[in-house]
Amino acid sequence: MKPLAFTCGDPAGVGPEIIAAWLLAHPAEAAGIAVIGPARWLETLPAGPQKVAVGLEDYIAAPGQPDGDGALVAWAAMERAAQGVLAGEFSGVVTAPVSKERLAAIGYPFPGQTEFFAAHWQGDPVMCFCGGRLRVALATWHIPLHQVGRALGPHLLHRTVAAAAELARAEGIAVPRIGVCGLNPHAGEGGLLGYEEKDFINPALEHLRPEFPGLSLCQPGDTLFARALRGEFDVIVALYHDQGLAPLKTVDFDEAVNVTLGLPFVRTSPDHGTAFGIAGRGQARATSFTNAVTVARRLIATRPSPSL
Numbered sequence: 232m233k234p235l236a237f238t239c240g241d242p243a244g245v246g247p248e249i250i251a252a253w254l255l256a257h258p259a260e261a262a263g264i265a266v267i268g269p270a271r272w273l274e275t276l277p278a279g280p281q282k283v284a285v286g287l288e289d290y291i292a293a294p295g296q297p298d299g300d301g302a303l304v305a306w307a308a309m310e311r312a313a314q315g316v317l318a319g320e321f322s323g324v325v326t327a328p329v330s331k332e333r334l335a336a337i338g339y340p341f342p343g344q345t346e347f348f349a350a351h352w353q354g355d356p357v358m359c360f361c362g363g364r365l366r367v368a369l370a371t372w373h374i375p376l377h378q379v380g381r382a383l384g385p386h387l388l389h390r391t392v393a394a395a396a397e398l399a400r401a402e403g404i405a406v407p408r409i410g411v412c413g414l415n416p417h418a419g420e421g422g423l424l425g426y427e428e429k430d431f432i433n434p435a436l437e438h439l440r441p442e443f444p445g446l447s448l449c450q451p452g453d454t455l456f457a458r459a460l461r462g463e464f465d466v467i468v469a470l471y472h473d474q475g476l477a478p479l480k481t482v483d484f485d486e487a488v489n490v491t492l493g494l495p496f497v498r499t500s501p502d503h504g505t506a507f508g509i510a511g512r513g514q515a516r517a518t519s520f521t522n523a524v525t526v527a528r529r530l531i532a533t534r535p536s537p538s539l
């Protein structure tokens with residue numbers, strides 16, 4: 232059995248400590264893990280996992296004080312993981328959080344990790360989250376809000392709905408009820424408060440309904456999450472980042488897992504970021520990371536090639 236790779240993320244963030252916490256809590260499972268990060272940090276981890284050093288040999292991060300060398304380490308760990316999966320060395324990747332700003336400052340050319348793995352593994356990614364109570368697939372994520380409306384073409388809606396269905400089916404829901412958020416207030420109110428739903432989003436969704444019988448047309452986004460919590464929908468399609476992630480992280484922050492669907496290999500991540508403000512203080516909760524490992528293993532076991 233190939234090991235599952237953990238990347239350290241930004242070494243000044245909470246990534247290193249949540250990985251260490253996972254290893255301490257799961258000693259019997261450590262042999263199935265390859266941890267990728269700076270050598271001096273790897274030395275501090277318990278025995279058991281394979282340890283793969285990247286970056287400067289003597290680099291030691293200062294928790295909460297990110298720097299350029301740390302960003303290089305974070306990037307190198309992702310490169311090592313992506314290449315290792317392609318080479319058949321690792322079964323998939325669980326990434327610890329990185330700082331997009333810090334990576335951009337050293338010339339990293341992607342908005343986030345999702346786009347990095349999509350480029351390296353040649354996929355058509357969809358950013359999805361599964362929490363304890365909500366499942367969400369995002370139609371768009373790392374783009375400015377003013378670009379969202381024009382991005383919502385038929386291909387993008389199709390791949391997002393397919394990812395939403397895959398997310399629910401992976402948890403045993405054969406015909407998922409998929410609720411789609413409208414873009415505008417009250418899903419456009421029949422065109423009074425916005426035209427996108429009426430003009431092209433709902434027609435595209437109508438076209439998809441034979442393939443996805445549980446698919447809704449655009450629903451008012453302000454109440455859709457409450458309806459999902461009441462059991463009306465199994466999974467929600469949100470049209471932009473904060474539309475989906477504000478409710479998800481409000482309800483499920485400590486539990487939710489970021490899953491990239493649409494890739495030929497498995498990549499999951501906790502739903503939180505680097506949390507520089509608490510790094511190194513023993514305050515970081517490792518539950519989301521732990522769930523990310525569980526979800527990655529389940530996807531690897533049930534669907535070795537998780538492309539849509």
Ligand SMILES: NC(=O)c1ccc[n+]([C@@H]2O[C@H](COP(=O)([O-])OP(=O)(O)OC[C@H]3O[C@@H](n4cnc5c(N)ncnc54)[C@H](O)[C@@H]3O)[C@@H](O)[C@H]2O)c1
Pocket residue numbers: 245327328329330331332344489500501502503504505506507508509514515516517
């Ligand atoms: N997967 C990823 O790589 C990923 C995901 C989200 C954000 N980010 C990046 O992380 C950086 C910081 O983002 P942010 O401040 O918006 O979000 P954040 O998730 O880092 O922090 C938001 C709040 O939650 C707290 N928090 C976060 N993780 C926690 C944990 N495990 N236990 C306890 N409390 C926790 C933080 O202290 C903070 O109060 C940004 O550069 C962002 O782009 C990366």
Ligand SMILES: N[C@H](C(=O)O)[C@H](O)COP(=O)(O)O
Pocket residue numbers: 342343344345346372472476489500502503
């Ligand atoms: N948009 C995600 C979030 O807010 O949780 C996060 O930035 C992660 O992005 P990547 O998985 O692409 O790094």
